[in-house]
Amino acid sequence: MYCAELGISYEIVPTKFDEVKKRPFTDINPNGRCPGAIIQYIIEQYDTEKTLTYNTLQERHHLKQWLQFQMSG
Template sequence: MSHGKQFTLYNHAAGSNRWKVVFVLEELGLTYETIYLDFKSGDLRGPAFAKLNPDGRIPALIDHKNNDFAIWESDAILLYIVDKYDTEKKLAVTDTNEKYQLIQWLFFQASGQGPYFGQYFWFKNYHPKKVESARDRYKKEIARVWSVLESVFSK
């Protein structure tokens, strides 16, 4: 199959993690086509998408210039794109200590910020019953994450 763009990015119109991938692709001038999947239609849980991502979540990326290599999880996608295609070192970090600090912040985002924002969004907008304790918990965690970032960026 011939592709005009280097990448196919599977996403959802409301997904927040997609922006990380889009920003890096844009910053590096890489071409991509976005396919938007619908949460309600079952696209994410179907057998076709499961071949790309067995976890059935977005984003997922196919690199057509690398034998249609498929990768999922937004932070893994970021590391892949930068490692493989940031030849001008616009985003790459070459110092070992800086590299691991970068990875540390990716893990902070993946294990804290992303899940807390996602859970709050779910309980605020989609959960069938109003669960105020869950909304309060995630709202407080979001505030805590922001305070961590503020403490670092304000120095």
């Protein structure tokens, strides 16, 4: 979603949900989740126009709160 919104080319590789709990995925991310750090990197690197994020400290941390919530579930 983030890549599409920012016009970044990407490739979709269909993967069953339970596959991320196995190797080789756990070699990259041991907790077997989709890493939120990737989302943070994409936003910081490519969202130069602040399309998907905000400038104020309070707004940025509100977004991080939701990202952490998503990653923990």
